[in-house]
Amino acid sequence: MDIQVAISQDFLTSIVKLPKAQQKKVNQFVSKFRNAPLATGINYEKINDAANPDMRSVRIDQSYRGIVLKPQQGSVYILLWVDHHDDAYEWARRHQCKIHPKTGVIQLYATEVKAGSIHQHKDEKFHIEPEPIEQQLSPLFENYNSQQLIELGLPEEFTEQVKALQSMELLAAFSEKLPNDAYEALYFLADGIPYEEVLEDYRSNVAEDVDTDDFAAALAREGSKRRFVVVDDEDLEQMLDAPLEKWRVFLHPSQRKLVERDWNGPVRVLGGAGTGKTVAAIHRAKWLSSQLPEVSNKKILFTTFTKNLASDISEHLEQICSHAELSNIETINIDSWVHKFLKRNSYNYDIVYPGDTNPKRVSSWQKALDNKSASLDLSDHFYEEEWKLVIQEQSITEKSEYIRAKRTGRGTRLNRKERLLAWSVFEEYLLQLNHKKIKEMPDAMRDCIAIIDSKNIKPIYSSVIVDEGQDMGSQAYELIRRLVAEDKNDIFIVGDGHQRIYRNKVVLGRCGINIIGRSRKLRVNYRTTEETKQLAVSVLSNVPVDDLDNGEDTSKGYISLMHGEMPEIIVKNNFIEEADAVVERIEQLEAAGAKLRDMCVVARTKSIRDAFGNALSKAGIKTYEVMANGIDRRHQDGVRLATMHRVKGLEFQNVFIVGVNKNTLPLRNFKSDDPVELREHEMSERSLLHVAMTRAMRSLTISTHGVLSEFFRKNNDLGTGAEV
Numbered sequence: 014m015d016i017q018v019a020i021s022q023d024f025l026t027s028i029v030k031l032p033k034a035q036q037k038k039v040n041q042f043v044s045k046f047r048n049a050p051l052a053t054g055i056n057y058e059k060i061n062d063a064a065n066p067d068m069r070s071v072r073i074d075q076s077y078r079g080i081v082l083k084p085q086q087g088s089v090y091i092l093l094w095v096d097h098h099d100d101a102y103e104w105a106r107r108h109q110c111k112i113h114p115k116t117g118v119i120q121l122y123a124t125e126v127k128a129g130s131i132h133q134h135k136d137e138k139f140h141i142e143p144e145p146i147e148q149q150l151s152p153l154f155e156n157y158n159s160q161q162l163i164e165l166g167l168p169e170e171f172t173e174q175v176k177a178l179q180s181m182e183l184l185a186a187f188s189e190k191l192p193n194d195a196y197e198a199l200y201f202l203a204d205g206i207p208y209e210e211v212l213e214d215y216r217s218n219v220a221e222d223v224d225t226d227d228f229a230a231a232l233a234r235e236g237s238k239r240r241f242v243v244v245d246d247e248d249l250e251q252m253l254d255a256p257l258e259k260w261r262v263f264l265h266p267s268q269r270k271l272v273e274r275d276w277n278g279p280v281r282v283l284g285g286a287g288t289g290k291t292v293a294a295i296h297r298a299k300w301l302s303s304q305l306p307e308v309s310n311k312k313i314l315f316t317t318f319t320k321n322l323a324s325d326i327s328e329h330l331e332q333i334c335s336h337a338e339l340s341n342i343e344t345i346n347i348d349s350w351v352h353k354f355l356k357r358n359s360y361n362y363d364i365v366y367p368g369d370t371n372p373k374r375v376s377s378w379q380k381a382l383d384n385k386s387a388s389l390d391l392s393d394h395f396y397e398e399e400w401k402l403v404i405q406e407q408s409i410t411e412k413s414e415y416i417r418a419k420r421t422g423r424g425t426r427l428n429r430k431e432r433l434l435a436w437s438v439f440e441e442y443l444l445q446l447n448h449k450k451i452k453e454m455p456d457a458m459r460d461c462i463a464i465i466d467s468k469n470i471k472p473i474y475s476s477v478i479v480d481e482g483q484d485m486g487s488q489a490y491e492l493i494r495r496l497v498a499e500d501k502n503d504i505f506i507v508g509d510g511h512q513r514i515y516r517n518k519v520v521l522g523r524c525g526i527n528i529i530g531r532s533r534k535l536r537v538n539y540r541t542t543e544e545t546k547q548l549a550v551s552v553l554s555n556v557p558v559d560d561l562d563n564g565e566d567t568s569k570g571y572i573s574l575m576h577g578e579m580p581e582i583i584v585k586n587n588f589i590e591e592a593d594a595v596v597e598r599i600e601q602l603e604a605a606g607a608k609l610r611d612m613c614v615v616a617r618t619k620s621i622r623d624a625f626g627n628a629l630s631k632a633g634i635k636t637y638e639v640m641a642n643g644i645d646r647r648h649q650d651g652v653r654l655a656t657m658h659r660v661k662g663l664e665f666q667n668v669f670i671v672g673v674n675k676n677t678l679p680l681r682n683f684k685s686d687d688p689v690e691l692r693e694h695e696m697s698e699r700s701l702l703h704v705a706m707t708r709a710m711r712s713l714t715i716s717t718h719g720v721l722s723e724f725f726r727k728n729n730d731l732g733t734g735a736e737v
């Protein structure tokens with residue numbers, strides 16, 4: 014029988030905790046072990062009172078031991094942990110590793126549950142006081158019997174304790190004892206996801222009766238692959254080289270289900286911040302590329318909204334793809350793609366963005382505003398929005414089209430006469446753009462489509478992958494539709510309406526992208542702690558969020574498995590005090606071993622960012638600005654400085670969101686009394702803050718001087734009032 018050697022994620026985590034010299038020895042041991050787990054030099058020792066009698070210790074050197082699971086049946090060896098001799102033995106006594114009898118997944122979890130330990134365990138990361146008896150709530154899972162909970166993957170020994178839990182907080186505190194899959198399933202159930210849906214996700218690939226001794230079969234199940242991998246020599250070297258980069262090997266089953274399969278048409282994947290959408294998209298690109306014939310005239314296009322995210326994605330693809338796979342993938346942000354394509358087709362226009370600071374565009378717009386009718390009481394901001402959301406969006410070039418145009422979602426109503434008067438502004442702008450030979454990006458995208466159609470250019474890609482899909486406008490999607498023939502695996506879109514910061518609302522179905530029956534959701538946040546996630550979600554309370562296809566999305570069933578400190582909110586009297594407090598925190602973190610380059614100071618405006626940049630420099634702290642279209646040179650030291658728009662898609666260990674003042678968030682950069690415009694503006698400002706908060710991996714600090722932004726007040730009702 015073939016010998017199989019598998020490694021658990023925890024084993025890699027435990028390597029990272031060892032001193033460097035020991036790490037090298039472990040790597041050498043693992044390479045040897047992988048090739049010959051039965052070689053005479055491997056000293057297997059039985060461990061007295063190990064939680065699982067099939068656990069053995071193996072000798073790394075005089076002081077260090079590895080823990081291996083060697084099940085009785087088959088020829089499977091699973092490396093579980095490595096540590097100093099006594100600690101390794103203690104670990105083996107406190108951890109169970111077995112196959113769940115219902116889901117068939119290999120679960121690894123702590124076994125020791127002392128009486129009352131939810132409140133007293135020494136590793137406890139947060140305190141939860143029991144509710145006073147008279148106020149006790151009813152149990153979270155009172156509507157389910159033990160068997161139903163076991164079906165979801167709960168180990169039988171925990172059923173009584175789980176059934177007694179009365180709040181999400183107590184469930185979270187108990188999670189340290191549970192296998193991750195069981196905790197997720199219970200959390201989703203408690204958060205309102207229907208039982209059948211949770212069952213479908215957590216028992217999906219077990220049709221047969223589970224043989225709880227057959228580890229070879231269990232290792233092949235999707236649920237096990239999130240934590241265990243059977244290694245071949247190639248994988249092993251990569252894993253040991255970068256043991257912390259778990260995303261390269263251990264996909265969550267919900268991610269894996271998206272990646273390695275044919276889809277019968279376009280797919281849309283939603284998921285809150287940090288749920289591994291980009292990771293799934295990167296693995297998808299690799300898989301699709303590996304499916305292409307050796308000599309192929311088609312490629313995979315991986316596109317996204319911003320340039321710095323595209324360069325991040327390229328770097329990640331390089332980490333997991335072979336040379337051949339990489340050569341079939343073109344990674345580029347959509348605007349750069351448009352520029353390149355038009356240049357190749359001798360396009361003779363400068364491309365600008367609606368509302369940007371390009372001098373030619375600004376002067377054109379000023380000339381257009383000179384034509385405002387005195388009899389219409391509409392602000393400049395109104396005209397800007399009308400241009401962007403009605404005229405540009407619907408590609409209107411004639412007065413008659415504007416009279417008939419749909420103005421869905423616009424607050425101020427305009428009758429026919431008012432539209433005729435307003436049109437003079439837009440007519441002049443169109444003339445100016447034409448005269449100065451400039452085009453706005455949405456028009457440039459339409460021109461790409463016109464060129465493709467007129468020259469009858471055949472689709473050049475076999476698949477298109479879109480990241481940050483919530484920020485692409487309808488013209489971008491119409492263009493993407495032309496770039497790939499309607500076929501299996503044609504389009505794969507990942508996005509999150511909660512993070513929309515460019516107000517490009519889209520309905521995929523209207524752009525020729527039919528996702529019906531191929532829509533999925535990722536729910537497990539791998540980036541931020543649960544504490545940060547909860548605060549970040551709270552700033553979006555009551556914000557209606559769409560699903561990119563005219564439906565609604567929610568934050569229900571969105572979980573972070575990591576816990577940490579509560580985000581800190583610092584309120585000071587003036588800028589100097591606020592800056593001093595931020596400097597002090599940065600210095601504390603650095604003294605505790607954090608690297609400056611893993612910290613980011615984020616501000617709503619460039620001027621606040623620069624003011625903090627100066628304050629940090631004055632305090633002798635090196636800084637590095639995250640540029641709009643730049644690549645973050647990770648080896649360069651310095652605290653990252655960025656505006657909220659620049660941190661989209663990125664992540665940092667420690668995030669400081671500064672200047673979160675009443676007058677800065679929401680930024681009141683225009684005058685309007687239109688309730689719909691104000692509401693839309695507030696929604697995108699909340700999303701911006703949400704995006705910035707969800708960049709934090711370890712710690713989040715929010716600071717202000719004066720009055721803190723109203724976004725941290727609970728239950729802000731946004732109201733409505735739109736033209737329909």
Ligand SMILES: Nc1ncnc2c1ncn2[C@@H]1O[C@H](COP(=O)(O)OP(=O)(O)OP(=O)(O)O)[C@@H](O)[C@H]1O
Pocket residue numbers: 259260263264265268284285286287288289290291292293509512538539540661662663664707
């Ligand atoms: N299966 C996984 N195992 C370990 N880490 C993972 C996994 N999937 C994602 N991650 C990590 O979680 C973090 C977030 O992943 P990713 O950037 O793909 O999320 P996202 O959903 O695209 O986030 P956002 O929408 O906020 O930009 C990254 O640090 C990534 O490496």
